Amino acid sequence: MILELFVDANRCIGCRACVEACSECPGHGGQSMIHLDFVERAASVQTAPTVCMHCADPACAAVCPADAIKIDAQGVVLTAMPERCIGCGNCALACPFGVPTVHPGIELMMKCDLCYDRTAVGLKPMCATVCPSGALFYGTRETVEDLRRARAANEFQFDGGLVRTRNHLMMPAATGVVAVGGVLTAPRSRAEQHLEEALC
Amino acid sequence: MAMLPATVDALIDAHGPHLAFEPPGGFAARTAPDRRVETHCCFCGQQCGVKLLVKDEQVVGVEPWEEFPFNQGKLCPKGVKRYLQNNHPDRLRHPLVRTGRGFSRIPWDEALDLVAERFERLQRRWGRDGVAVLSGASLTNEKAYLMGKFARLAVGTRHIDYNGRLCMVAAGAANLKAFGIDRAANPWADIAATDLVMVLGANVSECSPITTDYIWRARDRGARVIVVDPRLTPIARTAELYLPVRPGRDALLMNAILHAVIRLGGVDRQFVAEHTNGFDGLRQALERCTPEAVEHEVGIPAARIVEAAQMWVQAPRTMLLHARGIEHHTHGVDNVLTCINLVLATGKIGKPGCGYATITGQGNGQGAREHGQRCNQLPGARDIENPAHRAHVAALWGVPETALPGKGATAPEIVEMIHRGEIRGLLSLCFNPLVSLPDAAFTRAALERLDFYVAIDFFLSETARHADLVLPGSLQEEDEGTVTSVEGRVIHVRKAVDPPGEARADWRIICDLAARLGVGDRFDFASPAAIFDELRQLSAGGVADYSGITYEKIDRQMGVFWPCPSLDHRGTPRLFEGGRFAHPDGRARFHAVEYRPPAEVADQEYPLILTTGRIVSQFLSGTQTRRIGPLVAHQPQPRVEMHPRLAGKLGIADGQRVRVTSRRGHVDLHAHVVATIRPDTVFIPYHWPGVHSANRLTLRAYDPIAKIPEFKVSAVRIEPLSGGDA
Numbered sequence: 001m002i003l004e005l006f007v008d009a010n011r012c013i014g015c016r017a018c019v020e021a022c023s024e025c026p027g028h029g030g031q032s033m034i035h036l037d038f039v040e041r042a043a044s045v046q047t048a049p050t051v052c053m054h055c056a057d058p059a060c061a062a063v064c065p066a067d068a069i070k071i072d073a074q075g076v077v078l079t080a081m082p083e084r085c086i087g088c089g090n091c092a093l094a095c096p097f098g099v100p101t102v103h104p105g106i107e108l109m110m111k112c113d114l115c116y117d118r119t120a121v122g123l124k125p126m127c128a129t130v131c132p133s134g135a136l137f138y139g140t141r142e143t144v145e146d147l148r149r150a151r152a153a154n155e156f157q158f159d160g161g162l163v164r165t166r167n168h169l170m171m172p173a174a175t176g177v178v179a180v181g182g183v184l185t186a187p188r189s190r191a192e193q194h195l196e197e198a199l200c
Numbered sequence: 201m202a203m204l205p206a207t208v209d210a211l212i213d214a215h216g217p218h219l220a221f222e223p224p225g226g227f228a229a230r231t232a233p234d235r236r237v238e239t240h241c242c243f244c245g246q247q248c249g250v251k252l253l254v255k256d257e258q259v260v261g262v263e264p265w266e267e268f269p270f271n272q273g274k275l276c277p278k279g280v281k282r283y284l285q286n287n288h289p290d291r292l293r294h295p296l297v298r299t300g301r302g303f304s305r306i307p308w309d310e311a312l313d314l315v316a317e318r319f320e321r322l323q324r325r326w327g328r329d330g331v332a333v334l335s336g337a338s339l340t341n342e343k344a345y346l347m348g349k350f351a352r353l354a355v356g357t358r359h360i361d362y363n364g365r366l367c368m369v370a371a372g373a374a375n376l377k378a379f380g381i382d383r384a385a386n387p388w389a390d391i392a393a394t395d396l397v398m399v400l401g402a403n404v405s406e407c408s409p410i411t412t413d414y415i416w417r418a419r420d421r422g423a424r425v426i427v428v429d430p431r432l433t434p435i436a437r438t439a440e441l442y443l444p445v446r447p448g449r450d451a452l453l454m455n456a457i458l459h460a461v462i463r464l465g466g467v468d469r470q471f472v473a474e475h476t477n478g479f480d481g482l483r484q485a486l487e488r489c490t491p492e493a494v495e496h497e498v499g500i501p502a503a504r505i506v507e508a509a510q511m512w513v514q515a516p517r518t519m520l521l522h523a524r525g526i527e528h529h530t531h532g533v534d535n536v537l538t539c540i541n542l543v544l545a546t547g548k549i550g551k552p553g554c555g556y557a558t559i560t561g562q563g564n565g566q567g568a569r570e571h572g573q574r575c576n577q578l579p580g581a582r583d584i585e586n587p588a589h590r591a592h593v594a595a596l597w598g599v600p601e602t603a604l605p606g607k608g609a610t611a612p613e614i615v616e617m618i619h620r621g622e623i624r625g626l627l628s629l630c631f632n633p634l635v636s637l638p639d640a641a642f643t644r645a646a647l648e649r650l651d652f653y654v655a656i657d658f659f660l661s662e663t664a665r666h667a668d669l670v671l672p673g674s675l676q677e678e679d680e681g682t683v684t685s686v687e688g689r690v691i692h693v694r695k696a697v698d699p700p701g702e703a704r705a706d707w708r709i710i711c712d713l714a715a716r717l718g719v720g721d722r723f724d725f726a727s728p729a730a731i732f733d734e735l736r737q738l739s740a741g742g743v744a745d746y747s748g749i750t751y752e753k754i755d756r757q758m759g760v761f762w763p764c765p766s767l768d769h770r771g772t773p774r775l776f777e778g779g780r781f782a783h784p785d786g787r788a789r790f791h792a793v794e795y796r797p798p799a800e801v802a803d804q805e806y807p808l809i810l811t812t813g814r815i816v817s818q819f820l821s822g823t824q825t826r827r828i829g830p831l832v833a834h835q836p837q838p839r840v841e842m843h844p845r846l847a848g849k850l851g852i853a854d855g856q857r858v859r860v861t862s863r864r865g866h867v868d869l870h871a872h873v874v875a876t877i878r879p880d881t882v883f884i885p886y887h888w889p890g891v892h893s894a895n896r897l898t899l900r901a902y903d904p905i906a907k908i909p910e911f912k913v914s915a916v917r918i919e920p921l922s923g924g925d926a
Contacts (some may be wrong), residue, residue, distance in 0.1 A: 013405035015816045016350040020280040020830055024262060030227035042844070042854065077675050085437040099452045129264045130275040134407040134416055148420045150436055164803035192875070195432050199499045200880040 005128060006144045006152055007051060007113065008170035012135040014038065014047030018127035024125045026117050029082045031103060033079075033112045034127055044186035051127065052077060056167035060091035060100055060111075068109070075166045076116070080109040095181070097157050098182060107164065121131035141168070153178050157189075206302040208244040208890070212700045214302060215660035216290030217846070221829035222289045223260040237696040238265055240683065242338065243819040245560030246271065247685035248279050250851075252696045259286035259677060259696055264871065269676055269758050270685065275832060285675060286697065290659050292672035293701025301809065303660075303670060304355070308702065308712075310865050313671055315627070316716035317710055318652040318668075319355065322625040324358070332359035332614045332623045335573045336630025337367060338563035338820075340681030340693060341704070341746075342731040344897060345738070346710050346723075347629065348572025353597060354714040358605035359623060361575040363631045363820075365611040369525065369574075369906040371558035372534030377533070378540040378789050379775075380782030381743050382581065384564065385690040386519065386555035387761065389775040391580050393419035393553030395811020398426045398508075400450065400539060401525015401912075405434035405879035408686070410525070410560050413795035423906040424515070426508055427858045428453065429525060430811060431778040431841070431878035431883055437850040438681050441507055444878050446499030446912040447811045448798035450526040453498045453505065455489040455793065456537035458545060460509030462486065463473065471547030477781035478790035482541060485792035517554040524561060524813070528911040531798045531904045537791040544788050550776030560686045561822065563676070567568035567684030571735055572743040574610040589742075596738055597722065610899065610907040612637060619646035626653045627674065627713075629706060630881055632661040635821035635889045638909045639864050640896035656709055661823045662889040671705035679705045681728045681752065689759035690749050700852055707731060740765070743782065798913035799901035806862060806915035808846070809881045812894045813912075818887035826887065839872035840918070843879040847871060850918055857921040860884070862897040862914050866920060882918065886911070 016036050023032040035050040058077045061069035068084035069091060071077050080091070080100075087107030091100040100111045115125035123129070128138035137144050140153050152168035155177040163179065169178065204211065223230050233253035240247045249268025253261040261282050264273035294301035296692035297312035306314075322330050333351040335344070344362075372382040379385070391397060391414035411636040412435060415425060427436035428443045428450070436442045445453050461467065462483060472479045493826070498505070512518060513557035520543050543549050543556045560566050570581040570592075582589035584607050594601040609617055615633060617623040619642065637643045647653070655664035656673040664670055677696040684690050686829035699705060704712075707728060714723035725731050730750060732749045748764040749771070759770040761771040781788040803808055817834035819825045826832060840860055842852070852858055854873035859866050860882070869884065869892065877883055884894040901910045 010438065011412075011416055013409060013816075015405065015409050016277045016834060017275055017409070020277040022276070023830070024280060026230075030222060041749075041874060045432060045437050045874075056406075058295075080480070082475075090459060126264075129266065129273045130280060132271075132276055133405070133412040134272045149422075164691050184894055189437050191427070191432055191436050192438050194442040194504065195444045195876070195878070197501055197504065198878050199496055199501065200446075 001140055003119070004141060005051065005125065005138050005167040006165060006170055007049060007167065008137065009046070009149055010049040010137050010150070010170070010172070011133040012047045012049055013133050014045065015112065015132060017130045017132055018049050018136055021126040021130040025115050031110055033101070033110055035098070039186040046186035049127070050097060050099060051136070053097050054114065056164040056166065059094040059096060063090045063094040065090065076114050077111070079111050079113050081107055085109050096156070096160070096163055118130065144170070151175065156180050202653050203648050204299070204665055205298045207474045211304060211660070211665050211683045217827045218289050219829035219832055220284045220288050220827060223283070224258045230255070230728060231311055233260060233702055236263055237694050238268070239677065239694040239696065240691055241275065241282055241312050242563050243278040243825070244408060245565040245686040246408050247563065247683055247691055248275055248410055250275060250279055252283055254696050256664055257697055259283045270687070270689070271410045272411050274413055277834070277898055278825060281828050283913060285824050286677060286828040288659070290827055290829055291700055291703070292658055292660060292670060293703055294672060295702065296670040296888060298668045312712055312716050314669060315654050315713055319625055319717065322651055323356070326624050327789050328356045329355050329358050330623060331355055331625035331627070332618070333357065334611060334614065334626065334631045334633065335360060336360040337362055337364035337565050337568040338676070339568055339630050340564060340679070340683055340728065341571055341690070341735060342568040342681040342728045344564065344573045345735040346707055346731055348577070348579065349462060350596065350710050350714055350723070352605050354717045354719050355598065355627070356605065358606055358608035359575065359614055360573055360915060361611040362568060362573045363611060363613055363636060364562060364565060364569045364574070365907060366636055367561045368558070368569050370527035370529070370537050370662050370903055370908045371522070372569055373560070373906045374533045374536035374540060374593070377791060378507045378537060378544070381775065382569070382763070384686060385549055385775045387687045388414050388558055389554055390553050390774065391415060391519050391521070392516045393444040393517040393555070394418050395423050396426065396511060398428070398430040398512065398518065398520045399435060400520070401527070402521055402523035402559050403429065403431070403433045403525070403813060405561070407561065407814045409816060410823070411559065421926065425509060426511060426819070430787040430878045430881045441504065441511060443500050443504060443508060447809045447881055448496070448529060449498045450535040450536045451531060451793050452494045452795040454492045454535070454542060455486055455795065456498065456505050456511070457509050458538070459486045459489045460491055460506045461513055461542065461546060464509055464513050466509070466513035468547030468912065471779060472545060475781065476544050476788045476790060479545065482790040482792045499808060509685035512542070517546045517551065519554065523559040525912060528908060529560070529913065530901050530903050530910045531796050532903045532908045534796070538793050541790055544790060549777055555774070557686070564683040564688065567682070567690065569682070570803040571739070575610055580739035581744035582742050592741070593738060599838070612907060612909060613900060614923045615643055615646045620652060621649060622649040623630065626650055627656070628663065629656040632663045632821035632823050633790065634663040635893060635895065636886070637897050638678060638911060639900045640893050640895045641865055642900060655686070656706060659823050659827060661821065670698070672701070673706040673709060674699045679707070679728065682732060682751070684762065688761050690746065690754060690762055691759045692751055692754040696715055704744055712771065726810040799910050800899055800913060802915050806917050808916050808918060810860070810862065810880055810914040810916040811883050811912045812886045813883065813897060815885045815886070818885065820887070822887040830877045838885045838892050838894065838896050840869045841872045841874060841877055841883040842918070843877050844873050844875055845879045847873040850920060852918070859915050859919050859921055860897060862916045864899060865896040867892060867894070867896050882916065
């Protein structure tokens, strides 16, 4: 049984529980490795959590000059090895999803390791445990697709090529490969049309 | 007397708010905790289960409690970072007395003697009711019960009320009128099992985030969602139907929806005939309330109003949820009654996946409104003006019925009486009215007129800065007790650590004060469990019957839903099954509501509607959450939210400083220009004091029955300030 992380931005309410919980995980030293962004706040309240997608062939590891980023037997791309990482930031530049962050002061790249300390003892990652809307879900693909109407996708077509990931994004319907590119705007919702109609 | 004893800056230097970012000793020192205490988050009425990690007798962190059924480990950011309030540098650790230059330490015995001496002196001069008690809805049931008994028997005043006056009272009064009982009608599991969720005036995603999960679980099964709110909130963004109501027009909207439901043939005639009274009068009153007639006042096209009625009629099971958005009004009770009318007329209550609830806001928003700290109430949700109820309580308290004071003033009225010099002494616990009451300048002037003010608090709140004497009480995790969650589920708050320094559990302070006031024998409690046992006895036979609930049973069942009238009773998760209501005849009541406009309507001088509310990272007046660094970092200061069309008309850019002015005063804030709010409405969150206080703008206008303030509608004007982004 393979347990994976599923990200469903459509359910995200922007509360930042994931961001705060990530910093509480033992071994994270109070640092959060999740970014939570408004997609286009001027127009919409849509938010999206960005967690490491754990690529099958991770660009961050490929470009690391110090060979500091390792992948474990479960396909989890680990945070940089402190004794090797030189804080150059190549990984941050190379990642197609914008995940790794070089933490200033400690000159170390830190990124999501899927809560290694927790998953090793049968717990869910901290972010997926606390998320109050189910925007972050940890379990099997069968379970999440059985529970929900959305469908899981883990192949992404970037300008630079196809990226397969261990984690999944939930899409409104089965989409196959997800095309990524262009300027990000929040999808227009029915509710926004209803607000446009308001009589003032 | 109660002018600030030092400058605000000096008081902040000494007592905060300062920001805590890390557990004691830092994150690196936080290894292998000594114990994990299964308890609940102190913030908000959801009362999520959470484990607090304790090491060396200090709270050092948090772990989700996945076994607790309500939230199954889910938390909002407040729940994740709540532990940082413990070991906080601002924590009050010693009794403090006002001096010419701030506060200085005083021994406990002297402090308690001082309260007794000053209260007795004031009451000799001004009468028993010359001293008032203000209490809070974040207190445990045990403490809420104790405060009511303390005010009536120890202080002997009729004037005790609580900050639930700013929260639950409109819904509570309407529920009592319609159903004869004031509690969420359904357990939250019914939300996940419904076909249509209608959410009115509830920014669920920020104020009760865990409820989001229940709504999404319903949607996963195909349920649809209607949201009524002047702001396009995160839960509204994905709704099938969003009704951007003009603030203050909720009753008119709901009347029109029910009119359309009647026209569509959606009335459940059998249910109405068998289980309700008053429908014919309501139907007549609604005859002219067509969607077309009200659309301009409500601010929503008639077609959308009809669409809501169609969705409601088509759904076999519905759950209607509302919160402060429709309750913080001079017609808050009316607004709630119009919601209940819709639910009753269509018979959509008392069934699995089908019913109604108000979403309580405060930590013990439900339980703290049941056991006698309200000005008109005795334990067990009894009525202080009902002779039978008075006799029952007086007998169990061992006093003659005549010794029980009568109905007192509500919290806002208490402040007005202080302002008029009719109340001269005050004891407060768990209430920060300077930030939370409307018209903050008025509240400040009232506090400055008190002859003697004693505040029990864990941090020096903005209000407590005005006290003559500050007694260091307990944080939620420093005491044991029960609270009653949003669902009506009585749960067990476990003690994690002792209060620090000389601080004491709140209930010990109250019992010690009662002894100083000469009634120690009636407050001879050895533990919160002993107080709970007395509360159970007092509540027996009342509406809110807790007599069959014990701490052990709560632990075994993961909570017990009241009413629970005997030890072998499992509790009552769902009310009104089989259409049986709590009025003596077993029938629910319809109430025809004639729409009244808000107290203040937009005019040429003040052309915009201000509405206030909460953000996800702060809780109420912020006494706790404005001290938790990671939460403050989300949004360090309030901003005024406005639509780009309005901003364009006023020549305001996003981020620019603006002045918001009402008839009460003004605040200067940065503009947040977003297309997710009605263009005729602006929004400011209310968690901040002083120059950032939204309540400098709000008005002292109250619902005539519930006395809840009209926080959701004030008339304001806005002008840009020069200096751009400064």
